[in-house]
Amino acid sequence: MHKEQSIIADDPLAAVDDLCRKFGVWASARALVYVAWKRRRRSNSVSDLSDYMLQDIGLPPQETWRRSPRFDAWDIRL
Numbered sequence: 001m002h003k004e005q006s007i008i009a010d011d012p013l014a015a016v017d018d019l020c021r022k023f024g025v026w027a028s029a030r031a032l033v034y035v036a037w038k039r040r041r042r043s044n045s046v047s048d049l050s051d052y053m054l055q056d057i058g059l060p061p062q063e064t065w066r067r068s069p070r071f072d073a074w075d076i077r078l
Contacts, residue, residue: 019028046054051061 016028023031046057046059049057054061
């Protein structure tokens, strides 16, 4: 099966040169920056999750954020 498959890999520089010739340098550069930006945004980040969600997935809660202590009438017990 290995002999049946023929993999032809073009030169990456030739492919970039062909794209620049076909679409222009600025459009190709803009597309490259756009793809890099999309990949950066796709990474998983837990910084936006609440403490409850962090505990649900097994991570320690964030220490930087604390609820402000305030008087709650429901805390009074007889």
